[in-house]
Amino acid sequence: MNITLLLPAGRLPLEIMAKALEVAEKYHLGVYLSTTQNLRLLNVPEEAVDAVKAELAPLGVQFKGPGKFPLPRVCVGAPHCNLGVIDTERLSAAITARFKDKAMTKPKFKIAVSGCPLACSGVLTTDIGVMATRAGFEMYAGGKGGPYPKVGRRILRKATEEEVLEVIEKLVNFHDAHTVKKQRLYKLLDHPDFPFPEAV
Ligand code: SF4
Incomplete structure (x- = not known):
């Protein structure tokens, strides 16, 4: 085992x-x-x-166990990477703290955080991706890897950390409300009530 x-x-x-x-x-x-x-x-x-x-x-x-809120996968970020705009460890902790009391999380969405647009932690190809830029945060939803990879939809630009946390919460609640057992987020992108269009 x-x-x-x-x-x-x-x-x-x-x-x-x-x-x-x-x-x-x-x-x-x-x-x-x-x-x-x-x-x-x-x-x-x-x-x-x-x-x-x-x-x-x-x-x-x-x-690891069923129902746990996923820990964000992070790049090393600032101050350990010269290109890092943010401390990714700190943002990861803020995300985890926001959802620490969530009793049951339905799989299978993942979260990733990158400290700059190079996206080393795979924010473009994961369910919920948070990318730091010099102009604020960008967020991506519905990306995935696997045999048929897909780049997520950019749903937020030039955002603050608080806006990022609010959007994650909205996505998690939407996923929860529209998922029976488990589901990747990309399957919900075309749902008529999906709360975020493409951010241009
Ligand atoms: S995404 Fe940017 S900040 Fe993060 S490790 Fe890669 S280059 Fe560094």
Whole structure:
């Protein structure tokens, strides 16, 4: 079995890294750094799952599970990248804080944040993309990767951070209201009530 440790903004605190190493050695586990910037422990014996989680949980580790609001995938941003316009870790935390009390999130939409228009975190090809520019934020909706990739619709330009948070909330609520079990956002772009036209 696998256990995925959620790592906000792709950051791996040293104490969690040390504990993950300790349990990996103890139970002979593999370690995979996932494309969603989380840390996955591989080959966990079924009978050891609870014990492994119990060793990590006291450090504040959250585990991947159904109904959790997705952590944004972020590029490293400012001040670690010279081109970064914003601190992407901070914006990721603001998004996560905004939805921390959401009881049940329907899959399968993802969120990405980039610190500049180079879009290293794939904001153009994910469900909800937030791109920082020198003129404010741009937002994209309904992008996707996979075998038939699709660039998202630009739905916002020159926006403030508060406007970005409000738009994410509107998109999440729309997705929630129009999704039975799970759905990528691109399937809702042509819904007659989709709240955002192309921003030119
Ligand atoms: S998107 Fe821009 S800020 Fe982010 S890592 Fe790429 S170049 Fe740097």
